[in-house]
Amino acid sequence: MFSNKENFKQAFLQKLEMMCGKSFGESTKRDQFSTLGNMVREYISTEWINTNECYRTSKGKQVYYFSIEFLLGRLLYHNLLNLGIEDVVKDGLKDLGIDLCALEEIESDAGLGNGGLGRLAACFMDSLASLNLPGHGCGIRYKHGLFEQKIVDGYQVELPEQWLRHGHVWEVRREDLAVKVPFWGSVDCKEENGELLFRHIDAETITAVPYDMPIVGYKTETVNTLRLWNAEPSAYPVHKDILKYKRDTELVSEFLYPDDTHDEGKILRLKQQYFLVSASLQSIILSYKKQHQCLHAFHEHISIHINDTHPVLAIPELMRILLDEEGMGWDEAWHITVNTISYTNHTTLSEALEKWPVRIFQPLLPRIYMIVDEINERFCQHLWEKYPGEWKRIESMAIIAQDQVKMAHLALVGSYSVNGVAALHTDILKKREMNSFYQIFPGKFNNKTNGITHRRWLLKANPLLASLISEGIGDDWIWEPNKLIQLRKYEEDRSFLQQLFQVKQQNKTRLASRIKEKTGLVVDTASIFDIHVKRLHAYKRQLLNILHVMYLYNRLKEDSSFQMHPRTFIFGAKASPGYYYAKKIIKLINTVADKVNEDVMTKEKLKVVFLENYRVSSAEEVFPAADISEQISTASKEASGTGNMKFMMNGALTVGTLDGANVEMMEKVGSDHLFIFGLTAEKVMEYEQQGGYHSLDYYHHDKRIRQVVDQLINGFFSDVDGEFEPIVDSLLMENDQYFVLRDFDSYVNIQKQAERTYENQDQWLKMSLRNIAASGYFSSDRTIREYAEDIWKIKSI
Ligand SMILES: *Cc1c(COP(=O)(O)O)cnc(C)c1O
Numbered sequence: 061m062f063s064n065k066e067n068f069k070q071a072f073l074q075k076l077e078m079m080c081g082k083s084f085g086e087s088t089k090r091d092q093f094s095t096l097g098n099m100v101r102e103y104i105s106t107e108w109i110n111t112n113e114c115y116r117t118s119k120g121k122q123v124y125y126f127s128i129e130f131l132l133g134r135l136l137y138h139n140l141l142n143l144g145i146e147d148v149v150k151d152g153l154k155d156l157g158i159d160l161c162a163l164e165e166i167e168s169d170a171g172l173g174n175g176g177l178g179r180l181a182a183c184f185m186d187s188l189a190s191l192n193l194p195g196h197g198c199g200i201r202y203k204h205g206l207f208e209q210k211i212v213d214g215y216q217v218e219l220p221e222q223w224l225r226h227g228h229v230w231e232v233r234r235e236d237l238a239v240k241v242p243f244w245g246s247v248d249c250k251e252e253n254g255e256l257l258f259r260h261i262d263a264e265t266i267t268a269v270p271y272d273m274p275i276v277g278y279k280t281e282t283v284n285t286l287r288l289w290n291a292e293p294s295a296y297p298v299h300k301d302i303l304k305y306k307r308d309t310e311l312v313s314e315f316l317y318p319d320d321t322h323d324e325g326k327i328l329r330l331k332q333q334y335f336l337v338s339a340s341l342q343s344i345i346l347s348y349k350k351q352h353q354c355l356h357a358f359h360e361h362i363s364i365h366i367n368d369t370h371p372v373l374a375i376p377e378l379m380r381i382l383l384d385e386e387g388m389g390w391d392e393a394w395h396i397t398v399n400t401i402s403y404t405n406h407t408t409l410s411e412a413l414e415k416w417p418v419r420i421f422q423p424l425l426p427r428i429y430m431i432v433d434e435i436n437e438r439f440c441q442h443l444w445e446k447y448p449g450e451w452k453r454i455e456s457m458a459i460i461a462q463d464q465v466k467m468a469h470l471a472l473v474g475s476y477s478v479n480g481v482a483a484l485h486t487d488i489l490k491k492r493e494m495n496s497f498y499q500i501f502p503g504k505f506n507n508k509t510n511g512i513t514h515r516r517w518l519l520k521a522n523p524l525l526a527s528l529i530s531e532g533i534g535d536d537w538i539w540e541p542n543k544l545i546q547l548r549k550y551e552e553d554r555s556f557l558q559q560l561f562q563v564k565q566q567n568k569t570r571l572a573s574r575i576k577e578k579t580g581l582v583v584d585t586a587s588i589f590d591i592h593v594k595r596l597h598a599y600k601r602q603l604l605n606i607l608h609v610m611y612l613y614n615r616l617k618e619d620s621s622f623q624m625h626p627r628t629f630i631f632g633a634k635a636s637p638g639y640y641y642a643k644k645i646i647k648l649i650n651t652v653a654d655k656v657n658e659d660v661m662t663k664e665k666l667k668v669v670f671l672e673n674y675r676v677s678s679a680e681e682v683f684p685a686a687d688i689s690e691q692i693s694t695a696s697k698e699a700s701g702t703g704n705m706k707f708m709m710n711g712a713l714t715v716g717t718l719d720g721a722n723v724e725m726m727e728k729v730g731s732d733h734l735f736i737f738g739l740t741a742e743k744v745m746e747y748e749q750q751g752g753y754h755s756l757d758y759y760h761h762d763k764r765i766r767q768v769v770d771q772l773i774n775g776f777f778s779d780v781d782g783e784f785e786p787i788v789d790s791l792l793m794e795n796d797q798y799f800v801l802r803d804f805d806s807y808v809n810i811q812k813q814a815e816r817t818y819e820n821q822d823q824w825l826k827m828s829l830r831n832i833a834a835s836g837y838f839s840s841d842r843t844i845r846e847y848a849e850d851i852w853k854i855k856s857i
Pocket residue numbers: 174175176179593594595674675676679700701702703704706
C-alpha cells in the first residue's frame with residue numbers, strides 16, 4: 061500500500077471510509093491522522109512479528125532497558141522516515157490536498173519524561189533498532205506525561221498533560237500478557253525439608269497490563285518493542301473499600317513525577333518503581349521460560365540495564381524470583397543477579413541520589429525489604445573483613461544506614477557494570493563521589509558518553525541541512541555519522557558555506573514565524589539567535605544568562621556609543637512544580653523580556669523570548685535555528701548534557717563551561733571552534749571543599765554585577781515588589797552556590813568574543829561547518845555500540 065503514490069492514495073481513502081465511517085470530504089484532520097497512523101502501524105506489524113519470531117528462535121542474548129522515563133515525542137514522521145515511505149506518503153497526501161506537516165501536528169507528544177534522562181532512553185531505542193540489536197524498552201504508561209506549561213503574567217502555570225485523550229495509534233494493548241504486582245501484606249516463613257520458604261501473603265495486588273509500541277529501525281527490517289505498563293485493579297476484593305482501591309491502583313500509572321532531581325519521598329513513587337520492575341521481570345521470565353527449562357544460565361541470555369537508580373529494585377526482585385520461586389540458594393541467585401544487571405549513573409548532585417526511609421519501604425514491600433537487608437548484611441560483612449574496625453567507612457557505604465535505603469549503593473553492589481555518561485562525569489564518580497566503591501569494585505566502572513539519534517535530530521528536524529550535507533558528501537553519513545567529517549573539505553568553499561548560511565536563515569525564519577504565532581513578537585532573523593533550552597535548574601544557570609541580558613540592556617541605555625550585534629535571546633524551560641527558586645527565574649526571564657522588548661531605544665538590538673511548554677516537538681524546531689548554544693552549567697554539575705550535542709549537530713556554536721560532554725565536544729572539534737569560559741570542575745570542587753569563594757566580593761568590586769543584582773530589588777522592574785528577593789539572597793546571603801557571580805566577567809567576555817566572531821561571517825560559517833563535521837561521534841549509534849560491545853555483549857541480528 062506504500063509501494064507507490066497511487067496505491068497509497070487508494071488505500072488511504074478506503075481505510076479512511078472504513079475507519080471513520082464518513083467520506084473523505086467530511087473527514088477532519090484528526091480522522092486523516094488516525095487513518096494514516098493506523099495504516100502505518102499495520103504496515104509495521106508484519107516485521108514486528110518477524111523480529112519477535114527471530115528473537116525467539118535465535119537464542120542470542122537480549123537486553124532490556126528499564127527506565128522510569130521515555131521522552132519519545134511524536135512518532136508519525138519519525139516512523140515514516142525510518143520505514144523509508146515519507147516521500148510516497150507526502151506526495152500522495154499532497155494530491156489529496158493534505159499537508160503532511162499539518163497532520164503531523166495533530167499527534168500529541170508522548171512526553172513520558174522530564175528531560176535528558178528520558179530523552180536518552182528514547183534515542184537509545186531508536187539506535188538499538190536501527191543497528192539491528194535485540195534491545196527492548198520497559199517503562200510506565202503514565203496517563204499524564206510531563207505537565208503542560210502555560211505562562212500567565214510571567215509565571216509558570218501547570219496543566220495536566222493529556223496525550224491519551226484521543227487514544228494513541230502506536231500502542232497495542234496486550235491484556236493476554238498482564239501480570240500481577242503485590243504490595244503491602246506480610247511475609248510468611250516456614251520450614252520445609254530443612255529449608256526456609258518465604259511467601260508474601262495478604263498482599264494487595266495491582267494488575268499490570270502491557271501496552272506495546274513498535275520501535276522501527278531506520279530502513280532495516282528490525283522492529284523492537286517498547287513495553288509500557290498500565291496499572292489496573294485486580295479482581296475486586298469483597299470487603300475492601302472498592303472505590304479507594306480502584307483509585308489507589310490507577311494512581312500508580314497516573315502521573316510522571318515532575319521532578320528529575322529532588323525526591324519528594326512519596327510512597328507512590330516507590331510503588332511506581334516496584335511496579336515497573338516487577339511487571340517487566342515477570343514478563344521477561346515468562347518469555348524466557350518458553351525457550352529455557354530453568355534460570356541457571358539466565359545472565360548468559362539476558363542483560364537488564366537500569367537507567368539511573370529508579371529501577372534498582374530489579375536487583376532484589378530478581379533475587380526474590382530466583383530464591384522463592386526457583387528455589388535457588390543465595391550464592392547462585394546472587395551470581396546470576398549481579399551478572400544480569402548493569403547500571404547508569406546520571407548525576408553527582410548528592411540531593412538527587414535516591415534514598416527511602418525504611419518505615420516506608422518495609423511495609424510496602426516486605427519481602428523485597430528482607431532481601432535488601434540480607435544483601436546489606438553480606439556486603440557489610442565483606443567490608444568488615446576488608447576494613448576491620450573502620451566503622452565510619454562501612455556506615456558510609458552501607459545500603460541501609462540511619463533507617464534509609466540507599467538506592468545508588470544497592471545499584472553499585474548488585475550490578476556488574478556502572479557507567480557514567482561523559483568522561484568528566486565518570487572521572488568525578490571514580491575519584492570523588494563513588495570513590496570508596498571504586499576502590500573495591502574498580503572493574504565495574506566505565507564511561508559511556510551520551511549521544512543523540514542523528515536521525516531525529518538532524519535528518520528529521522533539519523531536512524534542509526540534511527540535504528545540503530548529502531549533496532556535499534553523499535548520504536552514507538546517515539548510516540555512518542562519523543562520515544560527517546568529510547564536510548571539512550568544504551571549509552574554504554565559499555559557495556558551500558553560503559548555502560549553509562541560507563539553510564540556517566531559513567530555519568531561523570521558520571522559528572521566527574513560530575515565535576510570532578505563539579507570542580506576537582517579531583524577531584529579526586539577522587540577529588544572533590542565542591538559545592538556552594533545557595529544564596530549569598539552578599545549576600544550569602539560566603540566571604547567568606538573563607543577568608547578562610540585563611547587563612547588555614544597561615549598556616545600551618547608558619552608553620550611546622555601545623556597539624552590539626542585534627541578538628535574540630530565546631529561552632525554553634519547565635520548572636518542577638515544587639521548585640520555588642526555579643519558578644522565580646522563569647518569572648525573572650519573563651519580566652526582563654517585557655521590559656526589554658517594549659523599550660523603543662533597545663528593541664532593534666535586543667529581544668528576549670520565552671517559549672512556552674518546551675518539549676521534544678518544539679525542540680525539533682529550535683535546534684536547527686540556533687546560532688549560539690548556551691551550555692553554561694556550573695562545571696562538575698552537568699553529568700553529560702545532550703542538548704549540547706543536538707545544537708552542535710545543527711551547526712550552532714557553543715558558549716559553554718568545561719562541563720559534561722562539552723569537554724569532549726571541545727576535544728573533537730578543537731578548542732578554537734567553541735567558546736569556553738568559566739571555572740573548571742576542579743576549581744569548583746576545590747571551592748566546595750576548601751572554601752575561598754565570597755560572592756559579596758564580586759558584588760562589591762564589579763559594578764556591572766552590582767547594578768544588575770540591585771536592579772532585581774530596587775524598583776527597576778515595576779509591579780514586582782519583593783519578587784526577586786530570593787534570587788538576591790541566594791547570590792549574596794547564601795554565597796552563590798552555583799558561582800554565577802564568579803563566572804560573570806568571564807561570561808561577558810566570551811559572549812563579546814562570540815559576537816565579534818559572528819560578524820566575521822566567513823569565519824563563523826567555517827566554525828559552524830567544523831562543528832557539524834565533528835558531531836558524528838555524538839550519535840547515539842556510537843554510544844549504543846559501546847554499550848552493546850562492552851557492557852551487554854549483544855550482537856546484531
Ligand atoms: C535533549 C532534551 C533535553 C536535555 O537537554 P539538556 O540541555 O541536555 O539538559 C531536555 N528536554 C528535551 C525536550 C530535549 O529534547
